[in-house]
Amino acid sequence: MAPTTPYGPAAARLAALASLLADETRAAFCLALLDGRAWTAGELARHAGVAPSTASEHLAKLVAGGLLTGEKQGRHRYVRLADERAARLIEELTGQALAGGPQEPPRSLRAATVADALARGRTCYDHLAGRLGIAITDAMTARGLLRQETGFALTDHGIGWFAALGAALPAGGRRPLARGCLDWTERRPHLAGVAGAALCGHALEQGWCVRIGSGRAVRATPDGESALRDLLGVRAETIR
Numbered sequence: 365m366a367p368t369t370p371y372g373p374a375a376a377r378l379a380a381l382a383s384l385l386a387d388e389t390r391a392a393f394c395l396a397l398l399d400g401r402a403w404t405a406g407e408l409a410r411h412a413g414v415a416p417s418t419a420s421e422h423l424a425k426l427v428a429g430g431l432l433t434g435e436k437q438g439r440h441r442y443v444r445l446a447d448e449r450a451a452r453l454i455e456e457l458t459g460q461a462l463a464g465g466p467q468e469p470p471r472s473l474r475a476a477t478v479a480d481a482l483a484r485g486r487t488c489y490d491h492l493a494g495r496l497g498i499a500i501t502d503a504m505t506a507r508g509l510l511r512q513e514t515g516f517a518l519t520d521h522g523i524g525w526f527a528a529l530g531a532a533l534p535a536g537g538r539r540p541l542a543r544g545c546l547d548w549t550e551r552r553p554h555l556a557g558v559a560g561a562a563l564c565g566h567a568l569e570q571g572w573c574v575r576i577g578s579g580r581a582v583r584a585t586p587d588g589e590s591a592l593r594d595l596l597g598v599r600a601e602t603i604r
Contacts, residue, residue: 384429385457389414390422394431394445394454399580400490402435402442407578448539451489452556459548481581483549485573485603488580491560492567493547496584496603500563501555503596510555516542518559526559529595531566533558 385391392412397403403411409419423443426432431454433446445451485496492500504510509522518526518541526533533541542560544553555563567573572588575581584592584603592598 380429381431384426384431385454387422389418390426393419393422393426395458396579397432397443397445398451398454398489399487399575400445400451402444404440404442408443411578445489448489448556452545455488455548456546459546459551462548478579478581481576481583482579485582485584486580487564487575487582488545488547488554488556491545491554491556491564492573492582493545493554494549496573496582497554498547498550498552499598499602500592500596501553503592503598504555507596510542510559512544512553516540516544516553516555516557518542522559526562529566531562533562 385394389412393408396408396411405419405423406416408423409416412419414422423432423434427434427443430446431450432443434441434443436442445454483494485492485494487493488497491497501510504522505512508519509525511517511519523533537558540557542555543557545556545560546552547554554560564573567588568575568582570587570591571585572591573582573584576583584600589598589600589603592603593600
């Protein structure tokens with residue numbers, strides 16, 4: 365029986381959301397989709413080690429619950445995280461879960477390699493995270509491009525820096541220009557929002573960063589290390 369309190373409707377929605385993420389397979393799907401790309405049901409099934417029919421059932425629940433959205437292209441149907449709010453929820457819940465106590469060590473060399481790669485650099489939906497994201501955020505702050513005192517905000521110098529870089533900052537919309545996102549491996553905030561997405565997209569387009577395999581991990585290329593050193597003073601050894 366639903367609780368007869370003023371919080372009844374909100375409590376029901378919260379319980380429904382919690383139930384979506386209470387399943388390990390659905391949680392694995394959401395974590396994989398934090399790379400900001402669209403995946404097919406088959407790709408996610410292989411990633412999580414489940415049957416395609418099982419994956420389809422779980423994905424239908426995640427779409428119905430509003431965490432994912434689907435789109436069809438040709439013969440294939442893709443799913444992605446519904447929006448930045450969904451991505452932020454998954455990332456922040458991951459951080460809370462991992463901060464709850466001692467972490468279980470990786471069970472295999474492959475798992476340890478993946479964990480190291482994610483800690484070094486990864487995409488967090490559409491912005492950069494891990495040591496790479498933190499190093500860039502710190503460098504932007506040190507150079508007066510970004511303020512962190514009372515929440516993240518680009519300075520006028522920072523807005524001009526993006527313009528000179530050729531990384532467009534779309535105007536309008538409800539998404540904040542700059543936002544801090546708690547990094548679950550570094551335990552500190554990295555740059556998110558419109559500016560974080562623009563910088564990540566520019567870095568990938570220019571070949572400063574490349575994806576490692578099919579997951580979220582990214583690494584800076586030699587060209588990227590040079591660009592980040594010249595533009596922001598980021599030392600290569602801090603992001604390797």
